[in-house]
Amino acid sequence: MTTLPVHDLGHSMARPVVNAIDGHDLSMALRRGVDDFLAMPTHALFIGLIYPLVGIVLATAAFGTEVLPLVFPLAAGFALIGPFAAIGLYELSRRREKGLSTDWAYAFANLTRPAAGALAGLGLLLAVVFACWLVAAQGIYWALYGTSVPDSIFAFAQDVLTTPRGWALIVIGNLVGFAFSLVVLALSVVSVPMLVDRDVDMLTAIETSLAAFRRNPRTLTAWGFIVAGLLILGSLPLFVGLAVVMPILGHATWHLYRRVIPA
Structure with missing residues (x-):
């Protein structure tokens, strides 16, 4: 793992260092994500249950025949807002890393920090991308x-x-969905955990995330495929598996952020 300063950030803050990572870093992040989940199972499950419940509600709401074609886009596109929804998991991993209390009551302590406004803005941006994906899928x-x-x-x-035409719908839909996922991955893989970790503005966090993706395009794209594969596996039994998959991925994403942007 090598490091590279981010030179294209036009802000007064100390410019973060972007590490070059590889497959070993991905496996390390996953192992540490599992370790965090095992160490904090009650808290992680409490937060993780949000995902299958919301997924089931979305699928049920869309089950009328008029909006039936949006069932899959809704379920698949839910991952687009996952990075923001996992901020509580990032905070728990951050606290465990520092030896602080990991009681679930602290999961959203970051919402009272100076960067809370930037987090809200980034969450709104991801919600807009999610809405654009649904419009594209309907089109x-x-x-x-x-x-x-x-x-x-x-x-x-x-x-x-x-x-x-059904096969065309599958192929074109997945290709467009992949493009949306790639955009969200580049925007959020570092920015969301960075806003949990540091008092920075939204633009700085996004620019750092984009710099990390430019530095590690293949490795971070591979990470995106890993996340997509695990989400599919977790969604198969009526979203129930997401109660385990989402907390692990949330914690693992925090550790991946630590591999990319050192403390």
Whole structure:
């Protein structure tokens, strides 16, 4: 792991150092994420249960045939706001790292810090990206299916899996979704945990995250695929597995941030 100063940040703060990381750093982050989860299972589960519950509510709300085509985009796009939703997990990992109390009551202590406004602004930005993804997904459906409404979930699933336009919907939708995910990864992989860790403005945090992605494009893209794969596995049993997957990924992301931006 080598280091590189961030020279393109036009701010008065001490410019952070961006490390070059590799696959070893990814595996180390995951191992430490699991270790944090095992050390703080009650707290992590308490926060992690938010994700499957919200996922189930979103899927249920979208189960009417009029919005049936948005069920998958809603479930998949939920990961776009995951980095912001995991701020409590970052804080618990930060406190454990410093030997402080990890009681769940401290999970959102960062919301009272000077950087809370920047965190809120970044959360709003991710919400806008999420909304843009839903608009894009609906546009792809209209381009292939017109304004027709599926008769039922079974008829829609059969059409998607067995017809050329259904295969096109899968391929194009996943490619566009990948582009949105890549944008969010570059914007947030360092910025959100950095705002939990340091008193910086939102622009500085985003610029540092982009610098980290430019420094480690392949490794951080691989991290994105790891996150996507684990989220899919956690979502399969009606989102229940996310109660374990999301806390581990949240803690692991904190440790990945520490590998990229040293304390």
